[in-house]
Amino acid sequence: MKFNSKSKALVAALVVALLLLPFITDALFGRGWVRIVDFAMLYIMLALGLNIVVGYAGLLDLGYIAFFAVGAYCYALAGSPHLALAFPMMFPDGVHLSFLIVLPLAALLAGGFGVLLGAPTLRLRGDYLAIVTLGFGEIIRIFLNNLNSPVNLTNGPQGISRIDPVSVANVRLSATQNVLGIEFPSVHLYFYLFLAFTALVIFASRRLERSRIGRAWMAIREDEIAASAMGINTRNLKLLAFAMGAMFGGASGALFAGFQGFVSPESFSLMESIMVLCMVVLGGMGNISGVILGGVLLAILPEVLRHIVVPLQQSLFGKTLIDPESLRMLLFGTALIVMMLYRPAGLLPSRVRRRELDSDEVPESIGRNQA
Amino acid sequence: MMVETTLLKLSSVGKQFGGLSALSDVSLHIRRGEIYGLIGPNGAGKTTLFNVITGLYQPSVGEFQFNGQGYQACKPHVLARAGIARTFQNIRLFANLTALENVMIGRHVRTRAGVLGALLRNRATRNEERAVVERARELLRYVGIEKPAQTLAKHLSYGEQRRLEIARALATDPLLLALDEPAAGMNATETASLKSLLQTIRDSGITVLLIEHDVKLIMGLCDRVAVLDYGKKIAEGIPEEVRKNPDVIAAYLGASHD
Numbered sequence: 001m002k003f004n005s006k007s008k009a010l011v012a013a014l015v016v017a018l019l020l021l022p023f024i025t026d027a028l029f030g031r032g033w034v035r036i037v038d039f040a041m042l043y044i045m046l047a048l049g050l051n052i053v054v055g056y057a058g059l060l061d062l063g064y065i066a067f068f069a070v071g072a073y074c075y076a077l078a079g080s081p082h083l084a085l086a087f088p089m090m091f092p093d094g095v096h097l098s099f100l101i102v103l104p105l106a107a108l109l110a111g112g113f114g115v116l117l118g119a120p121t122l123r124l125r126g127d128y129l130a131i132v133t134l135g136f137g138e139i140i141r142i143f144l145n146n147l148n149s150p151v152n153l154t155n156g157p158q159g160i161s162r163i164d165p166v167s168v169a170n171v172r173l174s175a176t177q178n179v180l181g182i183e184f185p186s187v188h189l190y191f192y193l194f195l196a197f198t199a200l201v202i203f204a205s206r207r208l209e210r211s212r213i214g215r216a217w218m219a220i221r222e223d224e225i226a227a228s229a230m231g232i233n234t235r236n237l238k239l240l241a242f243a244m245g246a247m248f249g250g251a252s253g254a255l256f257a258g259f260q261g262f263v264s265p266e267s268f269s270l271m272e273s274i275m276v277l278c279m280v281v282l283g284g285m286g287n288i289s290g291v292i293l294g295g296v297l298l299a300i301l302p303e304v305l306r307h308i309v310v311p312l313q314q315s316l317f318g319k320t321l322i323d324p325e326s327l328r329m330l331l332f333g334t335a336l337i338v339m340m341l342y343r344p345a346g347l348l349p350s351r352v353r354r355r356e357l358d359s360d361e362v363p364e365s366i367g368r369n370q371a
Numbered sequence: 372m373m374v375e376t377t378l379l380k381l382s383s384v385g386k387q388f389g390g391l392s393a394l395s396d397v398s399l400h401i402r403r404g405e406i407y408g409l410i411g412p413n414g415a416g417k418t419t420l421f422n423v424i425t426g427l428y429q430p431s432v433g434e435f436q437f438n439g440q441g442y443q444a445c446k447p448h449v450l451a452r453a454g455i456a457r458t459f460q461n462i463r464l465f466a467n468l469t470a471l472e473n474v475m476i477g478r479h480v481r482t483r484a485g486v487l488g489a490l491l492r493n494r495a496t497r498n499e500e501r502a503v504v505e506r507a508r509e510l511l512r513y514v515g516i517e518k519p520a521q522t523l524a525k526h527l528s529y530g531e532q533r534r535l536e537i538a539r540a541l542a543t544d545p546l547l548l549a550l551d552e553p554a555a556g557m558n559a560t561e562t563a564s565l566k567s568l569l570q571t572i573r574d575s576g577i578t579v580l581l582i583e584h585d586v587k588l589i590m591g592l593c594d595r596v597a598v599l600d601y602g603k604k605i606a607e608g609i610p611e612e613v614r615k616n617p618d619v620i621a622a623y624l625g626a627s628h629d
Contacts, residue, residue, distance in 0.1 A: 204490055211489030211496075212482055212503070215468075219476045222465035229425055229459075231451030231480025231543055240486065 018195060022188040033303075034187040038259065040299035041194035042252050047279040047295040048201045048288065049248025054277065055286035055350070056214060057241035058221025060130040062273055063117070063137025067110040067246040069144060069268035071253025073154060074106040076263045079164035086152045099166045103254050110250020111243040113140075118242035122235055125224070137273050144265040159264025166193060166258035174261075190259050197255060201248055205288050208244070217241055218286075278332075282339060284346025293347055302328045377436075378403045378547055378578050379424070384433035386419055386602075393419040394602045396433075401547070406569065406579040408593035408610070410586065412622060416602040417582045418460055421551055424580075425457045426450040438546060452480050456545035458536040460552045460582075466525035470516065470535050473524050474507035477542025510538040514568060530561045537568070541577075548572060549580040554588055566592055590614065598622065 022034045050064045077083055079102055081094030097105075117136045121129055148156030165174030165186075173189040208214045216237050219227035228234045257263050275298060283294025302324075309324040343349070379401040386394040394416045401407045409417050422428040424435065426447035434443055437453055445453075456477075465473050482503060488496035511517045514534040519527055524535060533553055540548055550569075554562045566588060573579055583589045589596060590610040598606040598613060600622040606613050613619055 207489050207492060208486070211492075212479060212484045212499075213486055213489050215472060215476050216479050218468055218472075219465050219479075222467060223463050225427065225447075226459065226463040226465065227476070228447040229427070229451060229457055230477050230539065231448045232476070233446075233448045244486070 019192075022191045026185075026188070031185065031187060034185075034191060036300065036303045038187055038190050038194055040296055041191065041198050042256050042259075043276065043279060043299040044292050044295035045194070045198055045201050045252040045255075046249055046276045047283070047291045048198075048205050049245045049252065050276050051245075051280050051286065051288070051291045052205065052208065052217075052248070053241050053245035054280055055291065056209065056221065057217040057238060059238060059241060060126060060133070061242075061245070062130045062134035062270070062277065063140070064133075064245070064249060064276055065268045065270075065273040066117075066137040066140035067113060067249030068253040068256065068272075069140055069263075069265075070110045070113050070246075071106040071250030072257040072263045072267070073144060073160070073253075074109050074250070075102050075254035075257035076160040076163050077153075078102045078105065079258070080160055080162055082155060082160045082162075085155075096164055099164075099168060099258065103251060106254035107247040107251040110253065111247040113250075114242040114244075114246025115239050117246075118239045122238055134270065134273075137268075137270060141265050141268050141270075144268070154265075157265060159262060159266075161262045163257050163261045163263065165261060166190070166255070168193075173258075194255060194259075197251065201251075202288060202292075204248075209288070213237070213240070278336065282336070282346060284348040284350055287346065287348050287350035290346050290348030290350065298332075305331070376402050378438060379580070380436045381424075382433055382435070384420075384423060384430045384435060386416075386423055386428060387431045392602055394423065394430075397599070397602070397604050398433075399597050399604060399607060401578060401580060402595075403546075403578055404573065404576060405594040406573050406581060406592055408589040408596040409580065409582045409599065410584070410589055410596060411599035414601075415599040415622075417599055418551060419602075420599065421457065421549055421580075421582060424450075425455055425549060448480070451543055451545075454544070454546035455549060456540035456543045456547070457549040458533075458540055458551055458553060460555065462532050462536055464524040464532055464535060464539070467523060469521050469523055470511060470527060470531075470538075471504070471507050471520040473535055474510050474538050474542045475503050477510075477539040478503045478506060480543050507538075507542060510541055511535075513541070514538040515564070529556060533557070533565070534568070537572075541572070545577060547578045547580060551582045552584060553581070554583060554585050562588055 021037065025033045025037055046064070046068060049067075050061065053059050053061045053064070078095050078097045079099070080096075083091045084094040117133065121132050124132060144154045145157055147154040148158075154160065165172055167173060171177060171189075173193060174186050176186060177184045177189060216227065216232045219230065219232055220234055220237060224234055256267075279294035279298045280291050281294070282298065283292065284290025305328055306324040309322070309327055310320055313320050313322065339346075377400045381397055381399050384394060384397045385392065397416075397420060409420065411417050419428065423430050426442075426445050426449065429444045434441055436442070437450070437455065440453070442450065442453070465476060468476070482499050484496045484499050488499075508517065508520065511520055514537050516527070516531050516534050516538070519531060524532065527535060537548075537550070537553065540550075553569075554565055557565060562585065569579055569581070569592060581589070581593065593610055595608060596606075596610050596613045597604055598616070598619050600618075605618045605622060606616040608616075
């Protein structure tokens with residue numbers, strides 16, 4: 001990637017700002033908000049993963065949270081005492097694998113589930129595909145809810161607790177660490193971990209988007225019949241899109257389990273799938289910066305609302321008239337309707353930049369957005 | 372060793388949709404390096420034949436050989452790899468991608484980079500990408516639309532879209548280029564320049580199969596012509612011969628009643 005000096009400075013400023021973000025947030029709003037920012041990062045990763053499936057390949061997936069669940073439970077089972085209950089002979093202390101092993105494992109497992117979902121849905125498109133994926137998401141959640149008998153694999157609705165925190169090279173992210181005289185509380189450490197992974201996901205998305213594979217996905221999105229007439233093996237590429245999206249979802253699920261220390265089926269409801277899909281749609285399908293914006297907005301705004309609405313009503317009326325949760329849904333619904341009317345392609349539609357580049361001075365380089 | 376002169380050979384191909392026989396017992400052969408025209412009244416089965424050849428439909432009976440190999444129940448992408456490229460009667464471009472990207476997608480089948488190549492962007496992948504862009508630009512120039520390379524396909528003019536479809540098809544390095552009514556909706560000037568483009572393509576060694584309604588274009592351009600009517604081939608030969616064939620005249624103008 002080539003940067004001119006101006007954009008180089010901009011990137012440097014952005015990096016510094018992101019590195020300082022947990023400290024600034026902590027100082028201004030308190031530690032609880034750093035945690036909220038951490039969750040926002042997880043949502044961004046999820047939305048970017050879903051963006052591969054929905055934004056690039058055009059496959060509407062309403063059960064995406066299932067892959068997040070698979071990753072989270074994979075991490076939970078491979079890093080908690082829970083399996084000692086189910087298999088006391090084999091694992092007397094449960095399983096405690098290293099984070100560096102479990103994370104790729106979770107991603108691969110979720111990727112496998114992605115193919116499992118993709119294979120029977122290859123002939124479906126649009127609303128039909130949406131219904132099947134929705135069903136898939138629910139199947140996974142219901143399995144997690146009920147797999148506590150005959151063998152207690154998931155501990156049912158109680159979920160799995162006492163999950164090992166993420167530790168990298170013997171540094172446990174669950175405890176405050178002291179580096180060069182600076183105190184890094186746990187939420188800050190997780191922030192940096194998530195930041196690194198988000199950067200990785202952005203990097204992978206960008207590279208995939210501007211590659212032979214990414215172009216083939218977009219061709220399928222635009223016109224599947226024409227794509228196959230141009231020699232694109234639509235079956236394999238759709239499966240690949242499902243698998244890649246699911247891998248990102250699974251990896252973020254594993255991070256979620258390590259961060260939270262507890263997983264239960266209710267974290268993986270249909271509403272969560274819809275939320276992630278809304279992030280992608282609101283921000284701008286197929287556009288990485290749009291999806292990030294959508295993720296930030298939808299993950300942070302409800303919290304802002306919660307912290308403003310209740311005190312505001314308390315001071316105005318002396319009691320809470322409207323519960324922030326229902327107000328959130330009201331605003332959310334209104335926002336989506338307004339969006340569909342005025343910006344149907346999302347806040348940052350993917351082609352704006354392209355049209356700016358429509359001038360004659362097209363760079364000779366391969367990537368079109370490399371400026 | 373004799374070089375096989377027949378590129379595409381259909382033997383008694385039939386296609387049924389429920390009780391409707393869209394094609395029955397169609398046999399024809401297309402020679403390398405010729406422009407082969409396929410004409411017939413509306414609903415005669417021309418596009419069905421096209422879809423069978425390009426793998427969108429599977430023939431109900433019969434078989435076809437392409438480049439000396441038999442193909443039975445093949446997916447479109449397999450036939451594209453084998454060297455059959457097509458355009459569509461109602462243009463099917465990748466509307467929200469640029470003209471250049473449309474042609475680059477045509478290169479998919481002749482390139483190899485996978486996920487790992489995309490993520491690592493190693494030397495081989497970079498070289499391949501560069502070659503793809505170069506070839507795509509070359510093809511846009513070849514069909515005469517290099518200027519709007521960065522315009523979204525849906526914003527191109529109708530004639531440009533038709534040409535872009537041809538460029539995209541050529542990007543797959545086809546042996547046989549199958550064009551479904553490329554001159555539909557074009558004015559006389561556009562048709563004339565399309566004609567010279569098709570001749571250039573033929574002269575570059577690519578065999579062309581052409582469905583067309585514009586009889587003047589067919590007669591002036593094609594080396595041989597086949598006529599379909601109600602799913603059957605009723606005539607085949609050089610254009611002058613076919614034009615005088617009484618069955619063809621009857622199919623187009625209606626049979627006389629005496």
